[in-house]
Amino acid sequence: MAEPLKEMFNKAAVDWLAGRLGSAWPDFPAAKFKRAILADLPALELIARVDRIALEMQATLPADFRKAVRIVTKALGAPPPAGDGTDFGSFRVLPCHRFVAQAGLDHTDHALAYFKDTTRHFSGEFDIRPFLVRDQARVLGVMRDWADDKDWRVRRLASEGARPRLPWGLRLQALVADPAPLLPILEALRDDPIEAVRRSVANSLNDIAKDHPDLAVEILGAWRSDSSRAPLIRHALRHLVKQGHGGALHLMGVDQAAKFQLRDLALGKTRIAIGGSLPIDLALRNAGKRAAMAIIDYAVHHLGARGELRPKVFKWKQVELAPGETIALSRKHSLKPVTTRRYYPGAHKLDIRVNGRILGEADFILTAK
Template sequence: MGAMDELISPAVVARLRAAMEAVAPTGDFSALARAEDEVPGLRLRERVDVVRDALLRDVPAGFPAARRVVRDVLDGPHLEGWMIWPVTEFVASRALESGSTRDFDAAMALLARLTVGLTGEFAVRELLVARPERGLHIMRTWTGHDSEHVRRLATEGSRAYLPWAKRVPWLLAHPRATRGILDATYRDPAEYVRRSVANHLNDLSRVDPSVVTDVAAAWAGDPDAHTPRLLRHGLRTLVKRADPAALSLVGFTGNDLHVARPRIAGDVVPWNGDLTFTAAVTNHGETDATVAIDYSIGFRRANGSVSAKTFNLGSRRIAAGGSAVVTKTHSFRPITTRTYYPGAHDVTVQANGVLSPSETFVLERADDDRRQSGARS
């Protein structure tokens, strides 16, 4: 199992059980005790579910009991780190079982307290699915909270495509619904919050690009010192798509560009080796251009298809009639987020969204594969 899965280990579950027993000494936490033996071998999300379900079995029914025990544990020193995640899910589950508006609001408030120790962003999605408008109304009040963690819960928990989290269909159908949260936090003093705002904005570019450029234009008209950087990060997907409004908002210009086919230093890349290429970008316009340059690699997949991934190469200022040559070395050494497969790949360079012709290269097989192939022949 991966290191991430071990974040909720038997020892972590045991500490959570001890924290619960400290505030409810007459309680029966046998399900939590069993969970200590059940979590090994499971993925992180599965471990969260096991511990949440154990809490649901051990803590007396009804949201008031759940609220009371969680608040008592919060008042002590023992609830900390990753054990908080299943506790947040337990709180949301009990509130939804109740169906009460009062319990819903109390659960939202409890998640705001819990998020300071880790995060409540995954549990809040359950509440948003059930009551999106009421949930967003409460989250809007968090944007003025003293804690940057609570302010970030507002921006992160309401993202359209929050990683690892349940989708909230209502948010996808109403992409302007979080505008109030974003407007209240784009000039937040904490980089932690502003980065969440930028990721939230980038998520919306997959839903409705016009919403993103409208919001970004308003912020560009009322910026602070951090707004340009936030916009560059929040508009990154639209810039790669050469959206004219997004390019203009982050200061990229030039509408008569040509990008030559990349030139590769050798058309075969060794396994665990590097791809090095150059490409020329020419500005045929009559004025200087500020150009966003990216490159895409078409990675071969297990089924033989090719899936492209775009990477940033930086920016260049190119004089009218001039050219800039860019060089990049891309590593094919092992990483945890991608599996490489031998065979034909391709590379493309783009400037303000203007694409070069693609160039093909071959990733060699691993040494072990080549030896096995030789043995068979």
């Protein structure tokens, strides 16, 4: 069994941080710091551990934030090489970012300088967000300058840190309501040479699409003039495609008048224990007179704690079918527990969606054992 994520912040991580802070500031009370945290750590989950370490940093570092943030920056040392855009750094740095978010809100300039330097150790997208809530125009102005930085990790922070609906992050309600101030950053980064940065731009636009679908389609339609942006556009449209949004489907090259028939839908099991997998088989036919694109998704309607069914849409396949052509597809959907979803025994449902339209559904029972 894999080690729980919370164990990223264990005794070894606390020892490492205490050693780094002690090397940067000889007066740092390392023993007291470790003793206080380790007494509480076993009972805490992942985020609570991060917050607990950050709180103890506030208790042991100088009360003068400007001095404290210099110590933390020095403790982290020189950042690792930028690499190819696939390494986002060490999770062990996260409590340092959380400390700055909690203790530095009244010192925006010093905090932003810290994030620019240290996002190269570990991405600071979660903890820069309270500063955006406090002073959006000022912080977005600085982040627009970051979009021109030579280090891709700083450029990515400019986009990812300002995502309106960053998963697990503080929601930026002002940008949810009006994403216009974010658009100059996305425009600057849409053709970035690093895929991780371009993907962040796509994620930001996917966030925008949830609240302003027509605006997202308008922006991406204008960007389509450059064919190299096709992967970004496809990733940015994933929510709208799942919803069957006409404008999004048009950008994806889908003929909404195309006729598809679900010739068969079969579940390999109708009773599955939590932790098992659900075999799915289908046959899809193009019943029209022209070749047509089919974006095939499926939704699992999970049973909630109050007995309600909540659909979660999953991507399956994108394929072009000739007139009269039938394609057979098979896959297994995992029902293993994950940190972002809790399973409840009872009646569940699965449906098949082609170009955003539900063509068929089937029921199954999820059991405790």
